[in-house]
Amino acid sequence: MSSQVYEKFTPLHNAKLVLGYLTSMVDAQEDNLPYWLVLPHKKPAEAAHCRVDDAELVGSWYEAIDAVRKMLKTEEGAAVQQSFYRHLMKSWGEHGLRFHEPYPWTHTNHSSFHEMGYILPALNRMLENDPGDGEAESRAAGLVRGMRSLVIERKVRTFWSGDYEEQEPLYEFPNDVYLKDGGFELSRHTGRGEQAIRNAIVLHSLVRRYEIAGDEAALDLATGIANHLLGPSRYFNYKMEFFGHVHSAGWxxxxxxxxxxxxxxxxxxxxxxxxxxxxxxxxxxxxxxxxYAQWHPPHEEHCETCCIKDMIECANELILAGYEEYWEDMTLFARNQLVENQLKVTSYVVTDNTRPDEAGITYREIDQRMIGGFTGGSLVNSMSLSKFRSIAGCCVGMAPVALEIIWNRAVEFQNGMVIVNMPVDKETEEAAVTMSYPDQGHMSITVKQPCDVAVRVYDWMGQNLSMKINGAVCTPEREGNLLVIRSIGAGDTVELEHPLETVAVKETVRGEEYKVSWRGCDVVDIAPRGEHLRLYQRDLRIPKVYPTQADVHFTGATNYGPTQQTQGSK
Incomplete structure (x- = not known):
């Protein structure tokens, strides 16, 4: 094999980077409470607390750190994960809802049903890790029943032609916030609108709760929310198109x-x-x-990493439902925009390590602590660091979930068969898989025990596929999109090869035309190139271009008071 020319897809490296972010972008004085708000454009750069840190973030960051620690099989970050656990177990109130501590940077104390969509998955994960965790079980069961007790249950449809009993459960929440002191006060709202869809992101975790614990109340609540959303809410048209928040709709x-x-x-x-x-x-x-969908003109849209996670997670669910064509989206989305949206260079950030931290604000080594974070709004060809939420705590909580899904499904062992679903370097108990993408169309699978081997093939591999066993050409069986070779002995190596060339394709994205250079499943360049932080600089023969401190200017608001902090609460 020739020396490496292009960057490889290395999810363990991405996991390592984000683990560094999750363990450092926290406040040791507040038991490792996360910082949602990171401001790289300021001089000096800073990270600041806001209400969302102790709302959704302690849930999503618990999931995130657990995901990457499992990928890396490491004890690093265990203490920080335990801090997130302690935060999660505080601040519970009536109806089983989780609120937040009364920090100096918080305002009206309330629980958001949208935020419970981040809390319940963390509780589910705790119970997957330790089914005997009585406190997590109590909180999960209480949260489900509390939410169920607060819904409006539509039982009768009263129309001009008569009264008709509803045949299936229909549930909706009266509001999107529940005040710790005051409950439902309909003069208060988050102001985000779209309550039906934003309140419904808890749906996936409700179904998971039922699977884990056999919790019928969770399944009932999930069914009622789904029926309302697909019926009386009128949120989707007959083609399932909608107007609004893509992260909520995708989840x-x-x-x-x-x-x-x-x-x-x-x-x-x-x-x-x-x-x-x-x-x-x-x-x-x-x-x-x-x-967002149909909210802004296309050329004003940005890509929130949370949305990529939703697409990967939903593609995985669709694959499990029998739609195997979504393997391609999972593969292409993960190894391209998902990992490109991760911050890996911070040489342009102005850091002042002599400036002492203030209450709720930290300046120390922000340039190093930012590495591994994920953007809340990338352009097609760049990460604009002057945009509010250029680095977003919510996305840092979501991206690792997508990485874990990809990592777990890339190479699987089922019924005596090693199945390579995606080209990735990965070693399991049953096999060691290496790949040469995007340099060459080549994969190698060395098995550790007698088994069958299957490799998933894609259209971008072309028609000239060759398979070998220990260097000798062989003819595999074709089962759907899998090439299968039976009865491989321990220590044997199966290889897949095919020609691979750079192909430039014009594509309209965000209302603009780009020339996208592909090598198989990997984008290696995009033109025109962007600013500030240029993406898809994957040709290692070409020096990478990064912004300097002078290149980054912020043109938006500089006072991050209640209004701006509310934006951070997804």
Whole structure:
């Protein structure tokens, strides 16, 4: 093999980087409370606390750190993960809802149903890790029942032609916030609108809760929320198109597919697939996903990494529901825009390590602590560091979940067969897989025990595929999109090879035309090139171009008071 020319897809490296962010962008004085708000454009740069740190972030960062620690099989970060656990177990109130501590930087203390969509997955993960965790079980059960007690249950449809009993549960929340002192006060709201979809992101974790604990209340609540969303809410049209927040809609889509798989009701799967396909129609082939649908003109949209996670998670659910064509999206989205949206260079950041931290604000080594974070709004060809949420705590919580899904599914062992679903370097108990993408179209699988071997093939591999066993050409069986070789002995090596060339394709994304250079499943360049932080600089023969401190100017608001902090609360 020749020396490496292009950057490889290395999810363990991405996991290592984000673990560094998760363990350093925290406040040791507040038991490692996360910092959501990171401001790289300021001179000096800073990270600041806001309400969302102790709301959704302690849940999503618990999931994130658990995901990457499992990928890396490391004890690093265990103490910080335990801090997130302690934060999660505080601040619970009536109706089983989680609120937050009364920090100096918080305002009206309330619980948001959207935020409970981040808290319940963390509780589910705790119980997956330790089924005997009584406190996590109590909180999860209490949260489900508390939310169930607060919904409006629509039982009768009163119309001009008569009264008709509803045949299935229909549940909706009266508001999107519940005040710690005051409950539902309908004069208060988050102001984000779209309550039906934003309140419904808990759907996926409700179904998971039912799977883990057999919790019928969770399944009932999930069913009622889904029925309302797909019916009286009128949020989606007949083609499952919508107006608004893509992160919420994509997350709900994965919940609908999972609900359909668990209940055997195909209509939920069909609806989730329709939502996914609509979002996909607004996205690029390599995973740039807009933050909103039909809210801004396309050229004003940015890509929030949370949305990429939703697409990967929903694609995985659809694959599990039998739609194997979504393997391609999972592969292309993960190894391109997902990892490009991770911050890896901070030489342009102005850091002042002599400036002491203040209450709720930290300046220390922000340039180093930022590395590994994920952007809340990338352009197609660059990460604009002057944009508010250029680095976003919410995305740091979501991206590792997508990385873990990809890592777990890339190479699997089922019924005596090693299945390589995606080209990736990975070693399991059963086999060691190496790949040469995007330099060459080559994969190698060395098995550690007698087994069958299957390799998933894609259209971008072309027709001239060759397989070998220990260097000798062989003829595999074709089973759908899998090439299968039977009865491989321990220590034997199976190889897949095919020609690989750079292909430039014109694609319209965000209302603009780009020339996208592909090598198989990897984008190696995009033109025109962007600023500030140029993406897809993957040709190692070409010196990379990074912004200097003078290149980064912020043109938005500089006072991050209550209004700006509210933006941080997803």
């Amino acid at each position: 709900v889509a994965s919940g609908l597919v999972r609900l359909g798989r668990v209940t055997g009701k195909e209509r939920y799967i069909t609806a989730g697939k329709g939502i996914y396909d609509y979002i996909r129609s607004l996205s690029s082939s390599f995973g740039w996903v807009p933050e």
